[in-house]
Amino acid sequence: MSTILVTGGAGFIGANFILLARKLQWANIVNLDKLTYASNLENLAELKGDKNYRFVQGDISNLELVNYLLQEYQPNAIINFAAESHVDRSIFSPQDFMQTNVAGTCQLLAASRFYWQKLPLEQQKQFRFLQISTDEVYGSLQLEEPAFTEDNPYAPNSPYAASKAAADHFVRAYHHTYGLPTLTTNCSNNYGPLQFPEKLIPLIILNALAGKSLPIYGDGQNIRDWLYVIDHCAAIYLILQQGKIGETYNIGGLNEQTNLSVVEKICYMLDELVPQLNFSYSALITFVPDRPGHDRRYAIDCSKIMTELGWKPQESFDSGLRKTVEWYLHNPLWVSQVHSEAYQKWLKQNYENRGIV
Ligand code: NAD
Ligand code: TYD
Numbered sequence: 001m002s003t004i005l006v007t008g009g010a011g012f013i014g015a016n017f018i019l020l021a022r023k024l025q026w027a028n029i030v031n032l033d034k035l036t037y038a039s040n041l042e043n044l045a046e047l048k049g050d051k052n053y054r055f056v057q058g059d060i061s062n063l064e065l066v067n068y069l070l071q072e073y074q075p076n077a078i079i080n081f082a083a084e085s086h087v088d089r090s091i092f093s094p095q096d097f098m099q100t101n102v103a104g105t106c107q108l109l110a111a112s113r114f115y116w117q118k119l120p121l122e123q124q125k126q127f128r129f130l131q132i133s134t135d136e137v138y139g140s141l142q143l144e145e146p147a148f149t150e151d152n153p154y155a156p157n158s159p160y161a162a163s164k165a166a167a168d169h170f171v172r173a174y175h176h177t178y179g180l181p182t183l184t185t186n187c188s189n190n191y192g193p194l195q196f197p198e199k200l201i202p203l204i205i206l207n208a209l210a211g212k213s214l215p216i217y218g219d220g221q222n223i224r225d226w227l228y229v230i231d232h233c234a235a236i237y238l239i240l241q242q243g244k245i246g247e248t249y250n251i252g253g254l255n256e257q258t259n260l261s262v263v264e265k266i267c268y269m270l271d272e273l274v275p276q277l278n279f280s281y282s283a284l285i286t287f288v289p290d291r292p293g294h295d296r297r298y299a300i301d302c303s304k305i306m307t308e309l310g311w312k313p314q315e316s317f318d319s320g321l322r323k324t325v326e327w328y329l330h331n332p333l334w335v336s337q338v339h340s341e342a343y344q345k346w347l348k349q350n351y352e353n354r355g356i357v
Contacts, residue, residue: 001052002126003028004240005075007060007108008082010039012195013132017081017233018044018053026237028052030073032066034059034100037342038085038196042334060104066111077128077240078112080105086198087136087160088350091292094159101163102170105131109174116180130240131171131184135225135250136161138186140295147225147299150186150248157293168248175246183243185236187251188300192229192320193327197338198346200259201226201321204266205328206335208281209274213356214267218290220260223297227253228320231313238309249309252300255317260285265317269325288354 004021008014009031018029033039035057047053054073058065060082082104084090084097112129119127138148139155156165174180191201204214235251243249257265267281305311315323328335 001025001028002076003030003073005030005032005069005073005078007032007078007080008039009033010035010041010043010055011081011085012038012192013190013229013232014081015040015043015194016192016229017079017236019046020230020233021237022047022050022053027076030054030056030069030075032056032058032060032069033082036084037340037346038198040194040196040334040338042337043194060100060108063107063111066108067114070111070115076123076126077130078108079130079132079236079240080108081132083132083164084160087158088198088291089346090158090160090163092349094163097159097163101160102166105167106170109170109180113174113178113180117178127181128240128243128245129171129174129180129182130236131168131182132236133168133184133186133248134161134164135186135188135252135298135300136295137165137168138298141297141299143223143297145297147252147301148186148250149301150250150304157295161295181245183239183245184248185239185251186248186300187232187235188225188227188253188298190229190232191226192324193331195229197335198343200262201266201324202328204263205270205325208267208270208284209329212284213286214263214281214284215286215288215351215354215356216259216263217288217294220263220287221258222294223256223258223299224262225252225298225300226255226257226262226317226320227251227313228315228323231315234314235305235311238311239305242309249305250300250302251305251311252302253313253317254302255313256297256299257317265321266325269322273325273329286356288351288356
């Protein structure tokens with residue numbers, strides 16, 4: 001079986017990918033993660049005792065460590081999930097995003113190049129560097145504009161999106177300059193189990209259950225294209241197997257929703273699953289001051305991966321959202337563990353000025 005070096009595998013999407021990869025025996029996995037606030041080793045607790053899974057705490061910027069891991073484990077592929085991933089935090093501290101998302105990716109590319117160049121020819125041909133990117137690099141769409149294709153020019157608006165765009169350009173340059181066999185995926189908003197509760201969907205589920213306000217930025221009419229995380233993981237594996245070297249693939253949920261509609265759906269689901277007498281959770285919805293530079297609409301045209309590789313999302317928004325809400329309901333221990341002091345501090349920093357404590 002092949003070996004994949006996964007970076008950022010203790011976070012939301014990386015952990016879902018690793019769990020699936022081990023369950024379906026896709027590959028042996030080495031997981032390099034710095035263990036920032038967004039990570040949680042509990043996400044991977046079920047892999048305890050799995051001889052084909054290794055966890056290493058460390059930074060993708062640590063060239064010496066990455067060089068060592070590549071020599072030691074001889075992976076056939078690297079999937080780079082590691083990132084600072086929250087737009088609101090990037091507004092408060094853009095430098096952290098520059099450090100990991102840009103400089104870290106550059107270091108990982110440098111180590112990958114030297115490792116790949118020294119591989120025997122057969123292994124060199126098989127090796128892939130897969131960069132996990134986002135649709136946010138394309139900027140914002142007006143309502144009437146067509147969805148983003150792979151040919152859209154990059155126009156990032158938030159410090160997060162700018163850092164991911166810069167990293168994507170380095171990946172592209174490593175392919176064109178050195179021939180490194182790269183692949184890049186640009187995916188829309190993910191949701192599902194294990195997502196850190198600073199992001200919209202888990203934030204709303206957990207605030208509602210705690211009887212707290214449900215903060216909606218601006219007028220709630222911003223649109224995102226939501227994809228269930230397992231559908232994203234399946235797409236990543238398919239692209240790793242069959243994607244054309246040097247190309248980028250858009251991955252989307254064919255599922256555009258306004259933020260208000262997402263929040264209302266969660267409320268109605270909770271009304272059914274955890275009913276309260278004479279009260280709908282939607283009464284907690286609170287419109288709050290907007291995010292600076294808030295992109296109005298993201299929409300992904302994923303016809304390339306659908307027609308060329310035969311992928312399509314399996315989960316509908318209703319079924320995926322129900323699984324997600326049920327997961328948060330059934331995992332109170334996980335939820336209590338991520339509600340650290342540092343997280344409370346973040347909530348204060350981001351929401352106090354918006355009138356929500
Ligand atoms: P996340 O914030 O949940 O997890 C990120 C993980 O990376 C954490 O475990 C963290 O500890 C680790 N990490 C951070 N800096 C690191 C460093 N310097 N070295 C090693 N590890 C480090 O993020 P996520 O939502 O799982 O996103 C994963 C990737 O997918 C990111 O690259 C993100 O840009 C991209 N993406 C996310 C979404 C989404 O909706 N969540 C959509 C499209 C693309
Ligand atoms: P988020 O989950 O942060 O993802 P992204 O910014 O990467 O799209 O936010 C999704 C949408 O929800 C985005 O339009 C911002 C909005 N939002 C709110 O309205 N309230 C909130 O408290 C948060 C965190 C997000």
